[in-house]
Amino acid sequence: MKIDKIKEAIEANIFVHTIMADDYNSVEPHFRPESIDRVENIIQKINKDKIIDKVLDLGCGTGFMINIVKKRANEIVGVDVTQAMMDKVDTSGKASIKLINADTGTVSLPQNYFDLVTAYTFLDHLYDMKPTFINVFNALIKDGVFYADLSPNYYFWEGVKKLDPNFNLYEPIIQREVDAVWKKDQEIEFQFGIDKETFKKAEHQKHTKGGLMEEELRDLLLNTGFSKVEFIYHWFIGQAQLINDESINKELRYSQADFIHQNLIKTLPLSRNLFKYIGFIATK
Numbered sequence: 001m002k003i004d005k006i007k008e009a010i011e012a013n014i015f016v017h018t019i020m021a022d023d024y025n026s027v028e029p030h031f032r033p034e035s036i037d038r039v040e041n042i043i044q045k046i047n048k049d050k051i052i053d054k055v056l057d058l059g060c061g062t063g064f065m066i067n068i069v070k071k072r073a074n075e076i077v078g079v080d081v082t083q084a085m086m087d088k089v090d091t092s093g094k095a096s097i098k099l100i101n102a103d104t105g106t107v108s109l110p111q112n113y114f115d116l117v118t119a120y121t122f123l124d125h126l127y128d129m130k131p132t133f134i135n136v137f138n139a140l141i142k143d144g145v146f147y148a149d150l151s152p153n154y155y156f157w158e159g160v161k162k163l164d165p166n167f168n169l170y171e172p173i174i175q176r177e178v179d180a181v182w183k184k185d186q187e188i189e190f191q192f193g194i195d196k197e198t199f200k201k202a203e204h205q206k207h208t209k210g211g212l213m214e215e216e217l218r219d220l221l222l223n224t225g226f227s228k229v230e231f232i233y234h235w236f237i238g239q240a241q242l243i244n245d246e247s248i249n250k251e252l253r254y255s256q257a258d259f260i261h262q263n264l265i266k267t268l269p270l271s272r273n274l275f276k277y278i279g280f281i282a283t284k
């Protein structure tokens with residue numbers, strides 16, 4: 001039954017994230033300054049047209065998004081099922097920060113209340129996104145914004161999965177991604193002692209469904225009642241190797257990465273299988 005599957009995914013997430021909580025901020029690449037800058041720019045863009053006073057952050061974890069929005073918002077609510085992750089949230093500063101230990105699909109929230117709802121590297125952890133989307137829609141004010149990001153892009157993983165895991169002659173940039181599909185669970189088992197099945201259940205939308213698909217998300221969001229959805233694709237294949245290549249002057253490698261990114265964005269949707277992540281900005 002679906003309800004059992006939802007429960008199973010939640011339990012797997014609590015298990016995995018309780019183990020990862022202590023090291024989470026230091027091992028996860030989205031905590032690097034350039035990644036924080038990217039998200040800050042997106043929030044700034046949203047804030048140009050809308051007030052960001054009350055924010056709800058779904059799957060808030062250790063507070064990645066809370067740290068970014070607390071410079072602008074007065075009231076922030078974070079929701080997460082893993083207490084060990086929420087225990088790391090820095091609640092200092094002028095904003096009132098309330099943390100709720102609950103599932104985002106069933107948590108009780110004030111209606112027509114939040115200006116902005118965020119979900120960063122989170123949606124792929126849900127067994128079913130629909131109950132969460134309904135909850136978000138009801139909790140947002142009219143014209144409020146739902147910003148979700150850093151979810152695995154279905155089209156990227158679909159392409160990688162078609163490659164031969166035993167070929168071994170791919171360029172290292174590609175081999176890395178092939179290994180991520182076929183060996184990531186082994187790596188996690190080795191590094192954190194988390195068994196493969198639990199790891200897969202914790203990231204159901206990635207490991208079982210193959211990632212988040214633009215068309216499916218659009219349908220789901222519009223059917224929930226959102227009036228407009230804009231998609232974000234980012235982190236092209238090879239971007240990490242380029243920006244970390246110390247043989248090139250830092251300014252040059254960053255401007256080259258930006259040039260490639262902008263050109264790939266111009267060639268969407270043809271280029272969408274080259275981006276690892278998908279995000280969206282949906283308006284109520």
Ligand SMILES: C[S@@+](CC[C@H](N)C(=O)[O-])C[C@H]1O[C@@H](n2cnc3c(N)ncnc32)[C@H](O)[C@@H]1O
Pocket residue numbers: 009010013014017058059060061062063064065079080081082085102103104105119120121122125126
């Ligand atoms: C990959 S972490 C992301 C944390 C944070 N958003 C960030 O950007 O660092 C995913 C978080 O989602 C939480 N989570 C998973 N399923 C959940 C659910 N159904 N309801 C609420 N939180 C959930 C996990 O406990 C974990 O803290």
